[in-house]
Amino acid sequence: MNKEEQVIMGFRDLLNKMVLLNKFKMEDSLKGYKPSEVHCIEYIGRNVDSNVVKLAESFYMTTGAISKLTKKLIKKGTIESYRKPDNKKEIYFRLTDQGKVIYKIHEELHKEFQERDKSVFEQVTEEQFDSMLSFVEKYSRHLDAEIKKLG
Amino acid sequence: MNKEEQVIMGFRDLLNKMVLLNKFKMEDSLKGYKPSEVHCIEYIGRNVDSNVVKLAESFYMTTGAISKLTKKLIKKGTIESYRKPDNKKEIYFRLTDQGKVIYKIHEELHKEFQERDKSVFEQVTEEQFDSMLSFVEKYSRHLDAEIKKLG
DNA sequence: GCATTTTTGCTTCCTTGTCAACAAAATAAT
DNA sequence: ATTATTTTGTTGACAAGGAAGCAAAAATGC
Structure with missing residues (x-):
């Protein structure tokens, strides 16, 4: 598996885990x-x-x-x-x-999630953020164009 | 919206677009x-x-x-x-x-997708890849630990 | 060795979302 | 103006997936 696939699958995996965790937490505070x-x-x-x-x-x-x-x-x-x-x-x-x-409850929960993941994001430099954001934006625009091609 | 959210939501958006595009293409060649x-x-x-x-x-x-x-x-x-x-x-x-x-057909399709997105990935340096992968891995491990806490 | 717990897989019921067909309003075309 | 097209929202039939409960096999504990 090349790095392109690793990045995409890595993020897919990441989002799946977040969905799983958030579901658990929400069932608790937003019954x-x-x-x-x-x-x-x-x-x-x-x-x-x-x-x-x-x-x-x-x-x-x-x-x-x-x-x-x-x-x-x-x-x-x-x-x-x-x-x-x-x-x-x-x-x-x-x-x-x-x-x-x-x-409001959801907002509180959101802050809780950020607090929970703070340790990870603290290790990310401003340059890394900008680099990822620029990648996302470029790729997103590219896919928009491809979607447009189909109708 | 801060950069942490931008990155996460950006990738979520990106994956949604890919799912959409892939569905169209697959319906075509993998009826x-x-x-x-x-x-x-x-x-x-x-x-x-x-x-x-x-x-x-x-x-x-x-x-x-x-x-x-x-x-x-x-x-x-x-x-x-x-x-x-x-x-x-x-x-x-x-x-x-x-x-x-x-x-086999799916593999061909996959290659086609890579070819389609080549222009985007060509602009990504080795350092950017490694940076993103390291972020994904760290975050993933962190979430694994959080999931484990719940049972 | 035997009892208990865990793992693996299946089924039934229910919820969620898609698709297709539709109606009504708004917009565009001529 | 009036006709055609597009936009907006709804509905009913259907399919995909989750939750819970179950049975059989395997692993663990004593």
Whole structure:
């Protein structure tokens, strides 16, 4: 296995481990909310005028899946939908007070994760960060172009 | 968003894009086989004496899911199971001739992907590779330890 | 040697997400 | 203006994967 593959597979492995760990921790402090739901709450809390399409694009999921997910969160009372007077098509989401509580808890958890992994990131120099970020950006742009080629 | 998050989210985004692209390409040249099936065939082709547990650990999936997946591939005639005379519990998998054909096609596809992304990797120096790999390894070990703490 | 625990694999039920078809609104084309 | 196209969101059928419970074999403990 060459270094290119090692880097890609290494990061895939890394992300899998994070998903595993986060799931465990979230089940603890955010009982009743699945990772995908929390992820959704996080996005809506951060971005004003979130809608089904934006959420779908950001999560690399279909609009159908997001439609179901948001309906579930509305039923739970975590988010609510609203429209704009001059637009009868688009439907936006915002957090309810209950949703804001979840959002806050998630933020705390996030800080906890950062604290947990601090020892690793302390060893990374500014140059290493910039080097990785530049790689990610270049590769990402390249893949965007390739995706565009397909339609 | 700090650089730590940027790196992690950047790579998550990158892998999502790859999954998307690979799915498209595979649907083209490996009709009748889903990405997870191809992934499974790849692993079995590379590792002698693959079994349900090893596959599950490698893919971060449950043994139940792998059990179903391998059964499907056996039904399709892509892989076959075998046992060892001194072990009545473990069940191993190997590729059939048909499976080897799929494996070969997948390898070609893989080379095609490398060729497609060559321009990006050519710009990465040996030092950058080593730096990223060292980061991945350190972080991975750290997360392993954290996972171990949970049980 | 026997009892207990762990490992391995399977099955059933349930949740989550995709796909395809669709409707309604908005935008573009002519 | 009115027709065609695109965008946005929903639904129902289906497939993939997880969780829990189970059985048989193997490993461990005593």
